[in-house]
Amino acid sequence: MHSTISRLIVVGDSIAEGLDDRWPDSEVYRGWADLVAGRLAQDQPELEYANLAVRGKRLDQIVDEQFHRALAARPDMIALFGGVNDLLQRGHQPVVIEARVDDAVARLTAGCPLVVVFTVGDVSRQTPMLRALRPRLAALNAAVRRAAAAHGALVVELEHLVGMNDLRYFGADRFHLSAAGHRRVAAEVLRAIGVEPDPRWSAPLDGAPVVPDWRSHLGWIRRQVVPTVTSRIRNVVVGRTPGDGFAAKRPVLARVSGSSTDLTPAA
Structure with a gap:
């Protein structure tokens, strides 16, 4: 499958x-997508890669701002x-999310032969304060699976990925992936499209999983949740949305290094 990419x-x-996976000595983020591109370039030196993703964007914004260029x-x-x-989002409505997912997948599959989408893991497994998100996450995953089946997209299943409830796979905010988490996801993407990943990316982590106690939960609330909520309130007051002021890190198709671990950061 990958030979045609x-x-x-x-x-x-x-x-x-x-x-939260920064390049060494750089402010540029790497992540699973860069790793996938680097691995594919090992087999396909002519591979060109662009990453139009921008932090904080909702699905409707992703469609409006990224799909045409892609x-x-x-x-x-x-x-x-x-x-x-x-x-x-405040006023979250599952029916709206499902419509957005279906529209996004339909648009992509109509214009691209191979479309990969993802279910997401339950971030509340080790953080009880987030359990209210479980029904929303389950509904999103169900919508992704239905849209993929209806329009012919390939689903990378992260919801039940063994071991991904270990907090070492997540950054300090417990939402974004750590370097280890991005490598796990990269391995799953590559396997889904028929490419063998670096075996280290999905190897079990050394040591015991992190099991947070009430002190770590309180520290997480103080250092991560409170600033995030405060920032969101401030954005609402001034009419900003998350992601405003940020640009895609790799907006133009360009060749990449043929090393899965040394992909050159975008200029």
Whole structure:
């Protein structure tokens, strides 16, 4: 399957952009998409890759701001990671989310032969304060599966991925993936399209899983939740949305290094 992939484009939100996996000595985020592109370039040196994802974007914004450019480039593969930001909106409505998912997948599959979409894991497994999100996450995953089945997209299943409830796979905010988490996701994407990943990316982590106690939960609330909520309130007051002021890290198709671990950051 991968032998026909000469143009890869990734669209979506912060997980697709690569938060929280920075390149060494760089402010640029790497993430699963860069790793996938680097691995594909080992087999396909002519591979061109663009990443149009921008942190904070909802599905409707991703469609409006990223899809035209992505489809105009006539890629062989598009990967879409998005939808979680929609779940965090005030006045969230499952029927609206389902319509957005179906519309997004339908648009992509109409213009690209290989479209990859994702279910998402339950971020509340190790953080009881987030359990209210469970029904929303389940509804999003169900919508992704239905849209993929209806329109012929390929689903990368992260919802029940063994071990991904370990907090070492997540950054300090417990939402974004750590470097280890991005490598796990990259391995799953590659396997889904028939490419063997670096075996280290899905190897069990050394040591015991992190089991947070009440002190760590309180510290997480103080250092992560309160600033995030405060920022969201401030944005509402001034009429900003998350992602305003940020641009895609790799907006133009370009060749990548043939190393899965040394993909050159975008200029």
